[in-house]
Amino acid sequence: xxxxxxxxxxxxxxxxxxxxxxxxxxxxxxxxxxxxxxxxxxxxxxxxxxxxxxxxxxxxxxxxxxxxxxxxxxxxxxxxxxxxxxxxxxxxxxxxxxxxxxxxxxxxxxxxxxxxxxxxxxxxxxxxxxxxxxxxxxxxxxxxxxxxxxxxxxxxxxxxxxxxxxxxxxxxxxxxxxxxxxxxxxxxxxxxxxxxxxxxxxxxxxxxxxxxxxxxxxxxxxxxxxxxxxxxxxxxxxxxxxxxxxxxxxxxxxxxxxxxxxxxxxxxxxxxxxxxxxxxxxxxxxxxxxxxxxxxxxxxxxxxxxxxxxxxxxxxxxxxxxxxxxxxxxxxxxxxxxxxxxxxxxxxxxxxxxxxxxxxxxxxxxxxxxxxx
Numbered sequence: 488x489x490x491x492x493x494x495x496x497x498x499x500x501x502x503x504x505x506x507x508x509x510x511x512x513x514x515x516x517x518x519x520x521x522x523x524x525x526x527x528x529x530x531x532x533x534x535x536x537x538x539x540x541x542x543x544x545x546x547x548x549x550x551x552x553x554x555x556x557x558x559x560x561x562x563x564x565x566x567x568x569x570x571x572x573x574x575x576x577x578x579x580x581x582x583x584x585x586x587x588x589x590x591x592x593x594x595x596x597x598x599x600x601x602x603x604x605x606x607x608x609x610x611x612x613x614x615x616x617x618x619x620x621x622x623x624x625x626x627x628x629x630x631x632x633x634x635x636x637x638x639x640x641x642x643x644x645x646x647x648x649x650x651x652x653x654x655x656x657x658x659x660x661x662x663x664x665x666x667x668x669x670x671x672x673x674x675x676x677x678x679x680x681x682x683x684x685x686x687x688x689x690x691x692x693x694x695x696x697x698x699x700x701x702x703x704x705x706x707x708x709x710x711x712x713x714x715x716x717x718x719x720x721x722x723x724x725x726x727x728x729x730x731x732x733x734x735x736x737x738x739x740x741x742x743x744x745x746x747x748x749x750x751x752x753x754x755x756x757x758x759x760x761x762x763x764x765x766x767x768x769x770x771x772x773x774x775x776x777x778x779x780x781x782x783x784x785x786x787x788x789x790x791x792x793x794x795x796x797x798x799x800x801x802x803x804x805x806x807x808x809x810x811x812x813x814x815x816x817x818x819x820x821x822x823x824x825x826x827x828x829x830x831x832x833x834x835x836x837x838x839x840x841x842x843x844x845x846x847x848x849x850x851x852x853x854x855x856x857x858x859x860x
Contacts, residue, residue: 491520491659493626501637505546506530507539511559513588513653515782519661535752536562540569543583553582553640560587560608582640585648600720619648661783670810672835673773674700679811683818685740691716692744693725695780696838702845713859723752733765740767747774747788761801766825775836797829807831
């Protein structure tokens, strides 16, 4: 295993000092170390991975130095366009070092949403004509691979990828973290919300621990899961899934349980919802100001007013809440209104250590919901 501090120092010796990207659980220790030791202007967490490719390109254009872009391998899907139409050798030929967490690596057990991308990660890099190395187990061997990447970027002026297996880095717990003191955490907010909703309401819950907490609460209540769509992958798209359901089932109330990081990742979905004006859609954003499922690195939510952004995009009514009492009052009001509406609930980050995962498969979840609808 590799100490994140040693890897960071190795990058510094190669004059790789600019970081940007989206945090990943496989890279959690490295991302935490970077967050703790790099000034915010040199470690920019972007809304999505494609944004990071663009930012790294601008950095190179103005400094003649490659930047580092970190991401989960699922993020390759968000940056295929800029990697082929911006950084590619046949277009602008812009070098950068991609550090990619390899979720779903073949032969290793992982969650279903990572299996396909895990199988095709290296193939995708081949198709994109991005050379890569899989980071070895020692810092000495890793130095050879990083040197190889630097030589390629200097000679060819195109991206190079370092692929990181699960368990590559030793532990580093994030120290540089925002402390909040809201009455509830995300799970407590979900447990407050669910009993308040209409008996036949549909919930589309976002990627990560939100869906896991919703599933476990239904189990505790001895309820079925046929009214819930647990979006285990495709971060940032739960609100669009919610819109698709709401438009086709106008007589049912449809709720999106979203997160701040997911909402920001594909914020353009707000404009489509506002344009189409689904009367039965309620967008609930559980805002903990962090990428909680992958290490707790901050999102940009601390710098924006989510309800006002939604209102500017055409949502009819927007609210914010923190306590159980406020949630109850706002939901009661929302249920008397025509949508689209949005309720931001500010919560503390963190989850139970014993939090489980859905015991049903994504296909089973889909089938139950479709039968119910």
